[in-house]
Amino acid sequence: MKIAVIGTGYVGLVTGVALSEIGHHVTCIDVDPSKVETLSKGIPTIYEPGLEELMKKNMAAGRLAFTATHSEGLAEAAVVYIAVGTPKRADGSANLDYVEAAAKDIAHNITQNVIVVIKSTVPVGTNFHILNVINANVQPGIQVKIASNPEFLREGSAVNDTFHGDRIVIGAEDEATADTLAEINAPFDMPILKTDISSAEMIKYASNAFLATKISFINEIANICESLGANVEEVAKGMGFDHRIGPDFLKAGIGYGGSCFPKDTNALVQLAGNNHHDFNLLKSVIEVNNNQQVLLVDKILSRFGNLEGKRVAVLGLAFKPHTDDLRESPALVMIPKLAELGADIIAYDPIAIDNAKRQIKEEIEYTEQLPTALQNADFAVVITDWPDVKNIDLSEYNQLMNDPIVFDGRNCYSLDAVKQATIEYYSIGRPDQTSELIS
Numbered sequence: 001m002k003i004a005v006i007g008t009g010y011v012g013l014v015t016g017v018a019l020s021e022i023g024h025h026v027t028c029i030d031v032d033p034s035k036v037e038t039l040s041k042g043i044p045t046i047y048e049p050g051l052e053e054l055m056k057k058n059m060a061a062g063r064l065a066f067t068a069t070h071s072e073g074l075a076e077a078a079v080v081y082i083a084v085g086t087p088k089r090a091d092g093s094a095n096l097d098y099v100e101a102a103a104k105d106i107a108h109n110i111t112q113n114v115i116v117v118i119k120s121t122v123p124v125g126t127n128f129h130i131l132n133v134i135n136a137n138v139q140p141g142i143q144v145k146i147a148s149n150p151e152f153l154r155e156g157s158a159v160n161d162t163f164h165g166d167r168i169v170i171g172a173e174d175e176a177t178a179d180t181l182a183e184i185n186a187p188f189d190m191p192i193l194k195t196d197i198s199s200a201e202m203i204k205y206a207s208n209a210f211l212a213t214k215i216s217f218i219n220e221i222a223n224i225c226e227s228l229g230a231n232v233e234e235v236a237k238g239m240g241f242d243h244r245i246g247p248d249f250l251k252a253g254i255g256y257g258g259s260c261f262p263k264d265t266n267a268l269v270q271l272a273g274n275n276h277h278d279f280n281l282l283k284s285v286i287e288v289n290n291n292q293q294v295l296l297v298d299k300i301l302s303r304f305g306n307l308e309g310k311r312v313a314v315l316g317l318a319f320k321p322h323t324d325d326l327r328e329s330p331a332l333v334m335i336p337k338l339a340e341l342g343a344d345i346i347a348y349d350p351i352a353i354d355n356a357k358r359q360i361k362e363e364i365e366y367t368e369q370l371p372t373a374l375q376n377a378d379f380a381v382v383i384t385d386w387p388d389v390k391n392i393d394l395s396e397y398n399q400l401m402n403d404p405i406v407f408d409g410r411n412c413y414s415l416d417a418v419k420q421a422t423i424e425y426y427s428i429g430r431p432d433q434t435s436e437l438i439s
């Protein structure tokens, strides 16, 4: 089937590549000409494991193309996906400007009946609003159907999640539309839920809000464990045996980042509030997460008091491993605070440094080599649990740093291993391994 995808970001690009891989003829459209130029050379504009080879393969097979011209990309498409950004507004609500612009681009450029599928995360009611926008601008005689197909991929595993995710949700107002979309997605090996549009839109927000809730819950338990001398890693392990709780998403740390949990939780609070429901639980989830991101700064200050001239190795910039995405990364909160306190910062990240240099205005050093970051550092702060950080031989902290003092925001190491390595170690929700203990 001829398919167009509007937006070639993390979702649009992966969606377009995956749809071409299962045999569809896909044209991806973006308003950013530099992105289109790079993509047209077969070079991905995002880092996602497995993406580049699939891109090149399907471009060579003539099933995948990129353009900045909507009329070209939309020509003869039977289905058009909207996968543009819905960033957070200052009041927390979802900014739908890009979705509305994409809708008008579709309306102004299609000459055939289409199904428009909204993959972007949008508040309940947006699909119908977008259909109205399209119908108000499309040439007479063109029939447009609308459907909701929210995306559940995780960055860093986007390709894998697209082919082997947990479910595909299709929201449509008529069987024929739902069946067409189910047929398109049939080669992906996962359950397909057909439901109404509003429920499909809500499934996405409710899923992200619940996942964020699980993370803030275990982080609050971690904070309580810390004051009681319990170990949150052990608590999470014991909780996870209960199949109703499950072991996933119980990793305590300095909180969630990323382009979606922060924005989608705020958007859902706004959506509920606009409909006279004060979503107190979710407001608390957000507050807990905001506090968690700066927890390590308090630990660092109580250990050192003054950071003037202290050399700190910040380990990790991306909001999670295996991605170059820094959106809402705790690093964007921690680095300015450490710099403001007078610390001399060197940041390690294997792939996010280019993005970081565009977003971090503080004058800091960067390195893709972990030992270089640790060399002569007075203390280290783990922000992202990259494999190189998690798998480091702990003796390297002793050998390379002025003092082996580690503040671990992602609980990368077992307390036993840390004791063995005689590292002064501060983590989240577990007893500190202080200098008195190791002396």
Ligand SMILES: NC(=O)C1=CN([C@@H]2O[C@H](COP(=O)(O)OP(=O)(O)OC[C@H]3O[C@@H](n4cnc5c(N)ncnc54)[C@H](O)[C@@H]3O)[C@@H](O)[C@H]2O)C=CC1
Pocket (backbone or CB within 6 Å): 006, 007, 008, 009, 010, 011, 012, 029, 030, 031, 032, 035, 083, 084, 085, 086, 098, 101, 102, 105, 119, 120, 121, 122, 151, 152, 153, 154, 155, 259, 260
């Ligand atoms: N990033 C993620 O892991 C996930 C994101 N989502 C949702 O998917 C949507 C897209 O997210 P991302 O891919 O991260 O966004 P992104 O910001 O990475 O990419 C959006 C792309 O759309 C392009 N664009 C904007 N307006 C356009 C127009 N009128 N025509 C053509 N291109 C246009 C932009 O130039 C940009 O390249 C959001 O609603 C997000 O909440 C859903 C699941 C996962």
Ligand SMILES: O=C(O)[C@H]1O[C@H](OP(=O)(O)OP(=O)(O)OC[C@H]2O[C@@H](n3ccc(=O)[nH]c3=O)[C@H](O)[C@@H]2O)[C@H](O)[C@@H](O)[C@@H]1O
Pocket (backbone or CB within 6 Å): 121, 151, 152, 153, 154, 155, 156, 208, 211, 215, 248, 249, 250, 251, 252, 253, 254, 255, 256, 257, 258, 259, 260, 261, 319, 320
């Ligand atoms: O809507 C979206 O954009 C996506 O948001 C999340 O995916 P993503 O943000 O890419 O990454 P996650 O793996 O969910 O991690 C999110 C954040 O939570 C943190 N996290 C995750 C799990 C955990 O146990 N503890 C924890 O602190 C991670 O460090 C990261 O900062 C959801 O997991 C996806 O299903 C969803 O499609």
